[in-house]
Amino acid sequence: QKEVEQDPGPLSVPEGAIVSLNCTYSNSAFQYFMWYRQYSRKGPELLMYTYSSGNKEDGRFTAQVDKSSKYISLFIRDSQPSDSATYLCAIRMDSNYQLIWGAGTKLIIKP
């Protein structure tokens, strides 16, 4: 079993829709939860991070962590064609700086 599971998609939605992206993980020791966006042939850029459980909102983006279910989510409101990219979840433990990554979900926003 992989430490982090993420549906690779692609996920195709119309412009303006709410997008829900998800990852599950196996080790309850993970404490930092991050979402990165990666455009084609570019390096990942950090969108959101959360420490431990809870929600975090930044503009159109909301990150949720449910440690009891080992489930993390990223919601994108009012999706735009420019949001089309691959979204990767990454997690790490408190004492370990190594990021463990999901495979990434390819998101396509149709105008």
Added chain:
Amino acid sequence: DAGVTQSPTHLIKTRGQQVTLRCSPKSGHDTVSWYQQALGQGPQFIFQYYEEEERQRGNFPDRFSGHQFPNYSSELNVNALLLGDSALYLCASTFLGLSYNEQFFGPGTRLTVL
């Protein structure tokens, strides 16, 4: 601020050759990590350098080695290249002294092994 820079952008090598990739961290950062990202996959952690020492290593063979210089820049060396080493190699930098160590990524070096 130039952010994290990597060179070269693209590289084509043949099996058995050796390659060196370079990374300059974001200004103010002292820690560099290297990742390998195969097509359609998430990045895999290779190793992390801090204070010119390899601080942590992922599950990669000894063919993968690195170095960090006093100015915090870093090199990734891969010996005896295999076809399976073809990937995007990402460098990420951070400042270890912060409670949350956000990693900033460079654009990557795309290595093709023929």
